[in-house]
Amino acid sequence: DIQLTQSPSFLSASVGDRVTITCRASQDISRFLAWYQQKPGEAPKLLIYATSTLQSGVPSRFSGSGSGTEFTLTISSLQPEDFATYYCQQLNSFPITFGQGTRLEIK
Amino acid sequence: EVQVVESGGGLVQPGGSLRLSCAVSGLTFSSHWMSWVRQAPGKGLEWVANIKEGGSEKYYVDSVKGRFTVSRDNAKNSLYLQMNSLRAEDTAVYYCVSRDAKTHYMDVWGKGTTVTVSS
Numbered sequence: 001d002i003q004l005t006q007s008p009s010f011l012s013a014s015v016g017d018r019v020t021i022t023c024r025a026s027q028d029i030s031r032f033l034a035w036y037q038q039k040p041g042e043a044p045k046l047l048i049y050a051t052s053t054l055q056s057g058v059p060s061r062f063s064g065s066g067s068g069t070e071f072t073l074t075i076s077s078l079q080p081e082d083f084a085t086y087y088c089q090q091l092n093s094f095p096i097t098f099g100q101g102t103r104l105e106i107k
Numbered sequence: 108e109v110q111v112v113e114s115g116g117g118l119v120q121p122g123g124s125l126r127l128s129c130a131v132s133g134l135t136f137s138s139h140w141m142s143w144v145r146q147a148p149g150k151g152l153e154w155v156a157n158i159k160e161g162g163s164e165k166y167y168v169d170s171v172k173g174r175f176t177v178s179r180d181n182a183k184n185s186l187y188l189q190m191n192s193l194r195a196e197d198t199a200v201y202y203c204v205s206r207d208a209k210t211h212y213m214d215v216w217g218k219g220t221t222v223t224v225s226s
Contacts, residue, residue, distance in 0.1 A: 050210065
């Protein structure tokens with residue numbers, strides 16, 4: 001199985017900050033990676049797919065990059081509504097796996 | 108607007124069975140792979156099962172193989188998850204997820220239905 005390790009697991013930041021979350025895969029997954037945002041009590045929301053393609057309706061302050069085994073999600077200027085938990089997910093091979101999550105909180 | 112609505116969750120004893128249903132509207136259901144994803148209380152996301160558009164291909168996470176069965180009825184725009192031999196560790200919110208017809212990424216999620224396995 002492909003393991004995805006996110007870092008950091010917890011991040012404290014302020015509105016307006018630029019933040020980056022990293023997702024490392026245990027083996028090459030090409031660019032078959034997605035990022036999700038989940039707020040408490042809600043279902044996850046697809047933000048980015050295929051490493052860097054922004055899902056329709058997602059603000060342009062979100063961006064993704066990477067390939068192979070290392071990927072990043074960047075939020076260029078944090079907004080109050082961005083404080084949530086973020087997960088990466090690989091679809092390169094079965095079983096589909098998720099990272100353990102990065103909880104982003106307000107400093 | 109695409110809508111995905113799960114139902115069928117509840118409290119069940121260890122070893123028991125439960126069948127989850129998912130009603131999908133607003134898209135051509137028969138053109139989309141579908142998935143079940145679960146989230147145990149306070150934990151991360153875990154993919155459970157996939158089913159191809161016509162139902163001919165199914166995939167499961169190892170921990171549910173032989174116990175869970177995913178199926179679909181394209182005439183009813185519905186997805187199902189039959190869960191047998193339930194264990195405490197199956198306790199979770201179960202999400203029904205529609206996969207984009209071209210990219211296959213999980214783009215539309217239901218609100219989830221809660222399954223609690225406890226005596």
